[in-house]
Amino acid sequence: MTRSGLHETIHGRVLEPGDAGYDAARSVWNGMIDRRPRYIVQCADTADVVACVRFATDNDLDVGIRCGGHGIVGHAVADDGLMIDLRPMGGVTVDPVSRRARVQGGALLGALDRAAQQHGLATTAGNVSHTGVGGLTLGGGMGWLARQHGLACDNVISFEVVTATGETLLVSAEEHPELYWALRGGGGNFGVVTEFEFALHPEPGTAIAAAFRFPYATSPRAMRRWRDLSASAPRQATFEAIIGAEGVSLGLVWVGDADDGAAEISTLAGELTEVAEPDVRSVEALSYLELQTREDDIEGHAWRRYWKGHYFTELGDDLIDALLARDGDDLPDVSLQAYGGAIADVADAETAFSGRDTAFEFVAASRWTDPADDERRISAARRYAGTLGRFASGAYVNVLGNDGDAGIRRAFSEENLRRLTAVKDAYDPGNLFHLNQNIRPSGG
Template structure:
């Protein structure tokens, strides 16, 4: 039966169909979070939009759940449906750059590093995330925060058009003038409405140089330094994105990332020297491509992982104390925490312009932990939950791409009631049977 099924589907594919036991099956089903060990009934390694159409129709024919893989960074393993059909987009990884028109056409399986390298040949870029092995598709459909966002908006704000396969297996083009309702929903609504096989992005002339400034403080000096850092952020130029983090080594690192001519950051560097007396300071110029991949090793595949996040519209002194203590004032099992500044061009976009919500966010908070031994799962997950709970009184929502296992409650936090109602209406129109439900799901009216 499996052989007959494989033969029938494979004959319609440009790519490959993998079944359990086939060469490449285990490598393809392995994703970023080492806790995920799901076994799809079949995997379609899509080499064309037609392959995605074939896979969607086959899944519906055999009544199989659909999971879609690009970078595979979903913390709960949405990309890998157990006993379902996994559509692996990674063979669809082409990027075509039009430097004169400042546009890039990017296939749905491309990773951020491929995009960055292709556009930086011309000194161009568009907003993308901070880890180069992240998938363009998942990042962009949820919004897409990155170092360029304060200057040029989120990744979703820079999309000109999408090519998408619907739940019925139809191929549609989506833009402001073609299916504008769906264009609104794809800009922040996640993978709820279809599988995007190509994005068209606007590009921006940023050059190739960046600067990273980092000042490390012992934990007992972190609170006053964070207060000064917070106040300085209110005056930050749009070229700068402020960051703060406390690692599992119990030191606090405050700083900023600057995109553009490093010499223009000199004044901000001097102002950072007034935050206090750091134990260490590092101010370094690097290429934009190197900046984009500097977290790749820390965020590597195969580690067991758990994380949670919040959006913060304010960061009062009490929140700073909670950030430093991370839900464990006794010092035990405190996970890493971090902050990244929003504002600038993100907030310039009218809230009603897209499904993406919480544009008035001041900082995005994240807490996470990684480990290798399954025996540590319970204590590690509990620590991250405590850390997130300590910041919850100051939260004003959540980034949909930062959701983990919160389910429907998390989706309600990601969108306003008005936007969620509009997203449900779109789901009713484009996926009334909830074919695409392995995501942070917007359920249709049943």
């Protein structure tokens, strides 16, 4: 297909450098990403996606796939290539009887949350409402409901996928089962997902967020007690810690019955106060939708960003000491979020997502505005996260940076990686979809 053929075929909009809206369309969440695709196609339907894939193949163009644009590396923005912009395909349809949601590939998490909560339903959908459903889910999909209902990928019933040959497939446990397995955690390596079908769960829409901040002098004792309480926490509770310049915030997020949550938080507060006195206490009752948007401003667009992540299978005393040994300037803020519960109920072999035995996910995240600070802020985050590498058991594929094959080996078990490579060989042997955390076909 020629350039003129692309313009004539697409039902949506084709943008090229110099067109009105081009610069806005190429801008993504991480303000460090400044690339210029040759074409940005704002797809109106699955047929547009098929046309893009075939055009890219015919013209030997790199392909980036954009939804929310939250990937830290900015893979969506294919420099001098073709960006498939799925955002116009952002619809969500909920069937409250079957408890199913059909979600187009360009939808944001907030759209899914709002549509489902109209019927008293929800499914695991991250922590920030302007994240794309597609990228989150294909990499696994952690969220405040994961300990109750599993990861986002565990809740996918079926996918509509455009493959590297331009074929459109309906993929489920019964149809193309190996591809279905790979799409649940293997990232965007195997095609463009134009629709997800999710299982939904009854949720009352009530939540509580509790945090108790301790100065560094007393935080080791408090963090050890917080860790011990997390091990026996109900599945409605997701323990969370934030380590920053002002101290160490230890708490939990509760989604479920408000009275039960208040009792759990009262117990946590009493246990923590027994070993150390917090200097700030915060207990906030929220609706589920408020919970899902409370980090939207903090995680807003345009900031320059860098992060490093680890999985920890346990939070031993030595690791806690290392986490709290923060010396130097420009150190990143750190989050720890508890896994377990329904996440661990699924065996590693059941989906491509690896690391089901993770106890806590660690992310060290920096954000700033001045490009002159890039090297300094990135170096500080790398240095700090590097001191913790000896404790790590792997990493979440959705927080990998430009780590290449080493990152892929951290994100997937050896067995899962072999199986993912076989699926790549079957569905994308030419590696058309390589702008991602790439699982290379066996041919190289």
